[in-house]
Amino acid sequence: MFKYLKQLTSLVAMVVVLFTFTTESMAAKKSKTLKNTQKKGFVRCGVSQGLPGFSNADAAGNWTGIDVDVCRAVAAAVLGDANKVKFTPLSAKERFTALTSGEIDILSRNTTWTLSRDADIGLTFVGVNFYDGQGFMVRKSSGITSTSQFKDGISACTNIGTTTELNMRDFFNSKGIKYEPVAFEKADEVVAAYDAGRCDTYTTDKSGLAAQRTKMSNPDEHIVLPETVSKEPLGPVVRQGDSVWEDIVRWSLNTMIEAEEYGITSANADMMKTSDNPAIKRLVGAEGELGAAFGLDNDWSLRIIKQVGNYGESYKRNIADTGILPDRGPNELWTKGGILYVPPAR
Amino acid sequence: MNFKLKDIVPQLITVTAVVLVFGFFTYNAQINMENRGIDFGYGFLSQESSFDVQFSLIEYDGSHSYFRAYLVGLLNTILVSVIGIIIATILGVIVGVARLSPNYLINKFAAFYVEFFRNIPLLLQIFFWYFAALRALPLPQDAEAIFGVFFLTIKGLYVPAFIWQNFSVFFYSIVAAIIAIIVIRIHAKRVQENQGKQIPVFLISIGLIFILPLLSFLIGGVGISFEVPVLKQLATTSFIYEGGVSLPPELIALTLSLSLYTATFIAECVRAGIQGVGKGQKEAAASIGLTPNQVLKLVIMPQALRIIIPPTTNQYLNLTKNSSLAAAIAYPDLVLVFAGTALMQTGKAIEIVSITMFTYLTLSISISLLMNWYNKKIAIQEK
Numbered sequence: 001m002f003k004y005l006k007q008l009t010s011l012v013a014m015v016v017v018l019f020t021f022t023t024e025s026m027a028a029k030k031s032k033t034l035k036n037t038q039k040k041g042f043v044r045c046g047v048s049q050g051l052p053g054f055s056n057a058d059a060a061g062n063w064t065g066i067d068v069d070v071c072r073a074v075a076a077a078v079l080g081d082a083n084k085v086k087f088t089p090l091s092a093k094e095r096f097t098a099l100t101s102g103e104i105d106i107l108s109r110n111t112t113w114t115l116s117r118d119a120d121i122g123l124t125f126v127g128v129n130f131y132d133g134q135g136f137m138v139r140k141s142s143g144i145t146s147t148s149q150f151k152d153g154i155s156a157c158t159n160i161g162t163t164t165e166l167n168m169r170d171f172f173n174s175k176g177i178k179y180e181p182v183a184f185e186k187a188d189e190v191v192a193a194y195d196a197g198r199c200d201t202y203t204t205d206k207s208g209l210a211a212q213r214t215k216m217s218n219p220d221e222h223i224v225l226p227e228t229v230s231k232e233p234l235g236p237v238v239r240q241g242d243s244v245w246e247d248i249v250r251w252s253l254n255t256m257i258e259a260e261e262y263g264i265t266s267a268n269a270d271m272m273k274t275s276d277n278p279a280i281k282r283l284v285g286a287e288g289e290l291g292a293a294f295g296l297d298n299d300w301s302l303r304i305i306k307q308v309g310n311y312g313e314s315y316k317r318n319i320a321d322t323g324i325l326p327d328r329g330p331n332e333l334w335t336k337g338g339i340l341y342v343p344p345a346r
Numbered sequence: 347m348n349f350k351l352k353d354i355v356p357q358l359i360t361v362t363a364v365v366l367v368f369g370f371f372t373y374n375a376q377i378n379m380e381n382r383g384i385d386f387g388y389g390f391l392s393q394e395s396s397f398d399v400q401f402s403l404i405e406y407d408g409s410h411s412y413f414r415a416y417l418v419g420l421l422n423t424i425l426v427s428v429i430g431i432i433i434a435t436i437l438g439v440i441v442g443v444a445r446l447s448p449n450y451l452i453n454k455f456a457a458f459y460v461e462f463f464r465n466i467p468l469l470l471q472i473f474f475w476y477f478a479a480l481r482a483l484p485l486p487q488d489a490e491a492i493f494g495v496f497f498l499t500i501k502g503l504y505v506p507a508f509i510w511q512n513f514s515v516f517f518y519s520i521v522a523a524i525i526a527i528i529v530i531r532i533h534a535k536r537v538q539e540n541q542g543k544q545i546p547v548f549l550i551s552i553g554l555i556f557i558l559p560l561l562s563f564l565i566g567g568v569g570i571s572f573e574v575p576v577l578k579q580l581a582t583t584s585f586i587y588e589g590g591v592s593l594p595p596e597l598i599a600l601t602l603s604l605s606l607y608t609a610t611f612i613a614e615c616v617r618a619g620i621q622g623v624g625k626g627q628k629e630a631a632a633s634i635g636l637t638p639n640q641v642l643k644l645v646i647m648p649q650a651l652r653i654i655i656p657p658t659t660n661q662y663l664n665l666t667k668n669s670s671l672a673a674a675i676a677y678p679d680l681v682l683v684f685a686g687t688a689l690m691q692t693g694k695a696i697e698i699v700s701i702t703m704f705t706y707l708t709l710s711i712s713i714s715l716l717m718n719w720y721n722k723k724i725a726i727q728e729k
Contacts (some may be wrong), residue, residue: 026703052457093686097695098381121693122382143582153578153586155501160673160682161690165397168409182596184676193676196481197500198595200584222632240382 021265030295031244033105034078042084045071046104049089052211053324054110054130054345063087067108069314070129070236072307073252074106075301082307092161092186096121099239106249107237110205112163126250128155128235129311131339132331133228134167137213140223142200147171147227151199155180157190164204167230191215205232210324248294253310254342255301259283259310261342266309268310269302290345301345310342336340388701390692391416397687399678401594412688419461419518419683420705426600426679427666427709434665435658438612442718445617456613464610469671471607476599477677481597486577486585495574497587503593504575504587511569519562526558527551600669608665612658619654620646651724659717663710672704680705 022092035243042320047055047067055065063085066137072082092200100108100122111117113125124159127241136156138144150172158164162181172179184190191212194202198286202209209224236253238246259265262280273286281287284305285298294300312333332338379386391413398408403421444456463471481498483489491497497504510516527550532547551649562568575590623646631645632638672679673686684700689695 093690096690096693100384100695116691117693122379122384122387139583141583142580144584149581151580153588154580154584156585158678160686166408166685166691169396169398173408179398181400182594182676183678183682183687185399185673187678189674192477193480196477197485198480200580229399336351 010113010323022053031242031248033239033242033245034248035327037105039078041105042086043071043075043079044088044104045074045085045089046088046095046098046107046109047071048109051110051134051187051208052214053207053319053322055087055089055108057087057089064318066129066314066318067110067234068125069256069308069318070108070249071106072255073304074249076303076307077252077280077296078248080303082303092159093185096123096237099123099237102239105238105245105344110208110234111237112205112232113235114163122179122240123237124246125235125237126246127253128233130206130207130234132207132232132234134164134171134203134230134232135209135228136207136225137194137202137222138200138225140221144201145223145225147175147225147229150175150177150179152178153180154201155199157180157182157184157194157202159183159187159190160185163203163230163232168203171229187212188215203236207234207319207325214322214324235244244294248296251294251301251345252304255283255304255345256308256311256314257333257340257342258345259301259305260312261335264305264310265313266306269305279344279346288346299320320346352538361560379696384693386696388697390694390697393692394689395688400676401597412684412692415688416680416684416701419678419680421680422683423458423666423669423672423680424675424709426597426604426669426672429601430604430608430665430669431662433601434612434661437605437609438658438661439616441613442608442616445613445618446620453573460610460613461608464614468603468607468668469674471532471603472600474669475603476596480595480599485583486587487579487583489568495572496574499587500595501586502592503598504590504592506572506574507590509571509573511571512567515566516559516562516568519558519566519568520555523554523558526554530554546712551670574648594677595665596672599675600677604665604668607668608661611664613662615654615657615661616650618657619650623649648724652721652726655717655721659714659721662713662717666709666713667706713723 005044024336031115035326045068045302047063047065051065053065055063055067057063065316071087072086073090075084076082088098090098090104090107090109094115095107095111098104107123108129110130111125112132113128117123136147139293145151154177154180156168156172158181165181165183168179168181182193184193187208189206190202190204193199195216202212204212206224208212213219213224214224236249238249262272262277262283264283266281269284272280272284275281275284275286278287282290283301285291285300285302289298291298291300309317315328315331328338330339332340334341376386392411394409395412395415396408397415399406399415399418399423402418403425404414406418406419441459443457444452445460447456480500481499486497486499486501489497489499491537495506530545530550531547534547537543537545563570573589575587575592577585579585579586627645627649628641631641636644669679669680673682676682680702685698689698692698
């Protein structure tokens with residue numbers, strides 16, 4: 001009797017396993033990453049180890065920043081709750097391996113979009129959430145006000161594993177200046193060494209300089225030089241090979257930017273459902289079936305705007321109000337003299 | 347042939363299992379890399395690296411290849427390991443002997459040093475020497491000259507560079523001195539074995555190693571001059587020293603922390619080795635009329651070394667491997683330059699990590715083989 005029962009259970013178990021496999025593979029065809037994320041109940045997001053304005057954790061472990069908001073937007077879209085994100089702080093060196101090995105599903109860590117990164121190492125950049133450029137910080141007391149005053153023998157502190165290291169060489173070579181590169185693995189150590197006087201200048205993306213300046217023992221003693229020596233479009237990255245997931249992340253970011261363009265904010269999003277403008281109605285899910293293309297419901301974009309806010313809100317909250325870069329510069333909408341321009345959501 | 351099937355089957359199964367596991371990992375990595383569009387290959391080694399390195403023993407800049415960047419990192423790792431091993435050994439032997447000193451103060455001081463440095467994590471010590479000690483150093487313009495020519499500043503230690511005339515003559519004089527010493531030693535041994543007479547080999551050797559190079563200065567036309575570092579202003583409050591040789595603070599902090607940390611373990615090995623030689627050995631040696639020096643040199647040390655060498659080899663290996671913590675304080679070692687920057691720029695994670703692992707393995711095995719050879723040489727020659 002027991003013998004048969006045992007056989008029966010194993011048969012049932014096999015059928016169940018087989019069944020789950022078939023349903024799984026059908027969903028997997030859509031997006032394996034999306035399916036895994038929904039199963040886990042949180043978005044796995046790689047961020048920096050602490051860059052104010054972009055991704056920074058407070059004492060209670062709450063992450064804030066415009067890079068953080070991209071992950072929160074994706075969580076709002078696919079899970080319905082912007083707080084369902086697991087953040088993994090990564091050094092510049094670790095970030096791509098963490099993404100390609102599947103430890104995280106989105107890398108939103110002030111990462112520069114370059115050809116070799118996009119094409120070579122199994123990554124896909126989905127957009128730009130901050131237009132940046134490399135600059136130099138020096139001590140005010142040094143009297144240096146322009147990079148043209150740099151002289152042979154200058155020592156420059158920076159991070160390893162960044163485009164900064166390459167730009168720095170291009171810059172100093174083109175000027176014919178001999179320099180001493182001092183490259184650390186972590187940003188905190190770069191700041192500490194520069195602050196101690198180990199280096200004459202600290203070079204990285206200008207937004208990073210502005211943010212790190214707030215961490216110095218006396219921020220007023222340092223200035224960021226006006227010159228920008230490179231272009232650094234920073235944006236979220238996903239693994240190659242899951243185009244649906246790639247689209248979800250891309251359009252979560254685009255939704256935030258387009259929402260600002262149409263004046264939809266976290267406060268007025270619900271009211272916008274009755275707007276006369278079909279573009280606005282599509283963004284808040286009152287018209288069209290935009291979510292279906294990703295396998296999401298129609299309120300995905302509304303949730304992003306309500307829970308995270310539009311790009312302008314995110315920028316103001318994280319970068320302008322914190323005093324890091326009050327002037328939006330190129331990161332203003334194209335309609336207002338900036339270069340933020342996203343394809344239409346329709 | 348006299349082997350049984352049951353002896354060989356477990357071994358075969360183990361080997362097969364190992365091969366299968368490795369095969370699975372390789373296959374898995376291959377599939378995943380293919381899915382994500384990552385190429386595998388070592389071709390990148392000949393490409394231009396396009397990044398600069400702070401400190402290099404060979405000529406290097408960004409226009410050289412990734413392979414050369416690898417060599418730069420490797421040589422820097424070897425440099426810090428070799429200096430570290432030498433300092434740690436000298437310090438370790440002194441402290442180890444000091445711990446056995448009958449002098450209460452010396453004894454307790456050595457014990458305190460060992461317990462203190464051995465029980466603090468190495469990374470913390472590196473941070474201490476780099477960040478805490480570095481901050482205490484003066485800026486270049488405020489630095490006081492040590493002996494008028496050395497400058498210890500926050501940007502590094504600046505020492506005068508030697509400028510030689512007829513360096514080859516000086517070099518040959520040293521080689522000649524070493525050869526002469528070896529010949530005298532062999533001769534002295536023969537004299538002692540045949541006639542029982544002792545020649546003061548040590549004094550003669552010291553004399554030779556000083557006198558021959560000195561002669562090269564006096565009559566060989568060897569000259570030496572110093573290039574003293576000179577302060578140079580870059581901006582109102584920004585200075586460096588030019589000329590001479592500059593040792594970056596990263597190298598100093600790393601060497602210091604590695605040697606101070608490892609010396610504690612070597613000191614314990616030395617103490618164990620000396621204590622491991624029976625007291626009777628010393629007494630017996632003294633009773634046949636050997637001087638205290640001879641007791642130490644001919645009886646105690648040969649036996650103590652046999653106890654000291656194997657655990658000390660481990661410490662040398664540890665020091666070499668620990669040098670990879672350099673990345674934390676920007677010393678451009680193999681891990682920072684190759685497994686750091688180069689890995690990031692190329693994205694060739696599997697290739698670079700495997701090369702780096704293989705390199706450390708080779709370094710460790712080389713040290714191990716060298717020490718094993720030395721250990722065998724000083725082992726008891728059973729006849």
